[in-house]
Amino acid sequence: MTEPLRVLILDDDFRVGQLHRGIVDDHPACAAMDPVRSIAEARDSIRNARPDLLLADVFLPDGDGIALVRDAGIDAILISAADDAPTVRRALRSRAVGYLVKPFERRALTGLLDRYARYRNLVAGDRALRQEDVDRALAILHGAGEPVSLSRSATEQLVLAALGDGEASAAEVGERVGISRATAQRHLAALAARTVVEVRLRYGATGRPEHRYAVRT
Template structure:
């Protein structure tokens, strides 16, 4: 099946951030960047002329709030989806974004992994909408699931608890040069071995720790964990 490109408009007034988003879009074989707007006014002009299918929308813009664009008839008419990317952590903004059908809501500072997962899901979402002309309950459910994927499991961070994570991370922050084995972390934190392993791997995935293999005596190399150099 021939897959069309999806046109994306970035609305973001911080130049470096806009460039990073652009880079992420550029790396995706199915996405095409059609423009970068740094104000609401520019965004409205580009929406009209570019007709994008997806907008990465920042909330705090020099001439107003991005959230006002979400309920704008222009976006609704353009049949365009929105991934809201914002430092706005207030529930009002969030629920307004949800009520107006934002595809996703990502808080700044942006996790690149989180944003690229969101873009990937949007591509699948757009494809499925093209494939299914008529929906049944199952297809509707899977579209809603694509829209609201449960991240906690996806990141392998199931059961990651803030205080425990802080405890583990503190160990590495206090002694940034040192390599710890699982057993050493166990004895420093008093956590069980399984729990320790889960948290260490979570930290590796999050880019906080790096694994080094220690080839010691005969037998398996040991996984050693160290703080990623800042």
């Protein structure tokens, strides 16, 4: 099973930090680190623990979240009440992979985490990437026209499309969609429970049978 992405949350409001932590921990591909409340604490955590993703507010008591993202050398999503165009442009120039304006619905952050996890899954490891791999990863990361609040039903539609007219394992579906095997398995199980897909068993020479999924006709 793929290790969860470690997410560091930076917000000077303790309640907001805990709220974001709950959303991150509810995501099957992510695990929240202890939230921090200042630029100084964030720099220490980044230096010592090297999180995979930073969720950072913009305006903090001891500095600028955008400057931190620019210098941190890790992927980041900026979350702020600032909705003015200059701040958003400055955030995007910092190489942030996303920007959320407060307040937002829970599913907006969940959708961004979905896309980021799929992107990371596609570019994981040390293998050589084809141009189509790069194009697909960038399309997923930037939404390819989808709203940031990608819903569970939208993800299930991607899973169904990956199955097509044939059958596949959860690992194969995950690779086609750009999500982890565990996430694909969760969606396939939900679809099977609603009899949208059927589960077939493939028996090999040794070991347990492999679960194969196909769209019920």
